[in-house]
Amino acid sequence: MTADDRVGGKMGIQPIFLLSMPRSGSTLAQRVLAAHPEVSTAAEPWLLLPHSYALRRNGIAAEYTQPVAARAIREFVEGLPGGEQDYWNALRDFALELYRKASSPGARYFLDKTPRYHFIMPELLRMFPDAKVIFLWRNPLAVVASICETWTRGRWTVDRWKGDLDGIVDLVDAYTELGEHAKAVNFEALVGDPSGTWPGLFDWLGLEFDADVLTSFAGVKLQGSMGDPTGVEAYQQLSTEPLDKWKRQLGSPWRKRWCRAWLERIGAERLAVMGYDLDELIAGLDSLPSRPRLLVSDAVHGGYWTWAQRRKRVAFKRMAPRLRRQPRRPAQPDAK
Numbered sequence: 001m002t003a004d005d006r007v008g009g010k011m012g013i014q015p016i017f018l019l020s021m022p023r024s025g026s027t028l029a030q031r032v033l034a035a036h037p038e039v040s041t042a043a044e045p046w047l048l049l050p051h052s053y054a055l056r057r058n059g060i061a062a063e064y065t066q067p068v069a070a071r072a073i074r075e076f077v078e079g080l081p082g083g084e085q086d087y088w089n090a091l092r093d094f095a096l097e098l099y100r101k102a103s104s105p106g107a108r109y110f111l112d113k114t115p116r117y118h119f120i121m122p123e124l125l126r127m128f129p130d131a132k133v134i135f136l137w138r139n140p141l142a143v144v145a146s147i148c149e150t151w152t153r154g155r156w157t158v159d160r161w162k163g164d165l166d167g168i169v170d171l172v173d174a175y176t177e178l179g180e181h182a183k184a185v186n187f188e189a190l191v192g193d194p195s196g197t198w199p200g201l202f203d204w205l206g207l208e209f210d211a212d213v214l215t216s217f218a219g220v221k222l223q224g225s226m227g228d229p230t231g232v233e234a235y236q237q238l239s240t241e242p243l244d245k246w247k248r249q250l251g252s253p254w255r256k257r258w259c260r261a262w263l264e265r266i267g268a269e270r271l272a273v274m275g276y277d278l279d280e281l282i283a284g285l286d287s288l289p290s291r292p293r294l295l296v297s298d299a300v301h302g303g304y305w306t307w308a309q310r311r312k313r314v315a316f317k318r319m320a321p322r323l324r325r326q327p328r329r330p331a332q333p334d335a336k
Helices: 003-011 026-034 049-055 066-078 084-102 115-127 140-151 158-166 168-181 187-192 194-204 213-219 229-234 241-248 253-266 268-274 278-286 292-324
Strands: 014-019 039-041 109-112 132-137 182-186
Touching: 014 026, 014 084, 014 115, 026 039, 026 109, 026 132, 026 187, 026 194, 026 213, 049 066, 049 084, 049 115, 066 084, 084 109, 084 115, 115 158, 115 168, 132 168, 140 158, 140 241, 140 253, 140 278, 158 168, 158 253, 168 182, 168 253, 168 268, 182 187, 182 194, 182 268, 187 194, 187 241, 194 213, 253 268, 253 278, 253 292, 268 278
Parallel strands: 014 109, 014 132, 039 109, 132 182
Antiparallel strands: none
């Protein structure tokens, strides 16, 4: 079986996974790629998340009691001829069929841009070991600032998305393991040096590059409400204007301390893989003029969401053992 058979199968569609942190410019990259006639896409499918979690006891709650369901599904899967791999192969075929149905006639690729696939990287790569995977990096400080500006109206509640922000660790680790099936690009280069970056990305996909996609992407319509409607409305052409906007949001003592701690958790080695230098990022952060007037608001909002996220994690840890200890149903007597 060839790599193309494993990825596209008889249905002829191949997936591209565009992976990034939120607010990294992925909607822009998605629209430029989808401006090519051989690439179809939809806003954000989220298609593989629930099915990948089906075998997990933790990280998901359901009315039917997820830990018990995970045990039952795993017992069923273990009885299949190929064991668990049969499950992942079937999910791959399921996804490919829906990607095919969602694609335009003549499309070669379906691009799935779902940022939270960082939660299921092991399962994703098990389903699609030969898929094309694009990792989109952006200055982490710009990501945090964009979340603050776009999703929280300037209030410091970014801990609500701590899982997404810390997911960068999983993305970098997956990228370093993938080799030739992965391609990394930086948002700053895509908008700052389009002629030097986009042709190489299209060439890696085996697609002919037409410079018209760098303008015609403005007309690409994405089915679905997920994604970044603000960016679609604001940026109808490639622009370097967003590159320094982060400096407007992070100039307070609380925000600087939070960002510094987060960068250190990511670590210098991973940041270097992404194309950024830890010392330079921290120096740029420290150089911002501080606005002490934000300190009280940041402490109230930031402190609350730090506490709320910690409480949520504790609640999950306490709940899971109780659910796992639920008694099995008693055996039913044989019918006479």
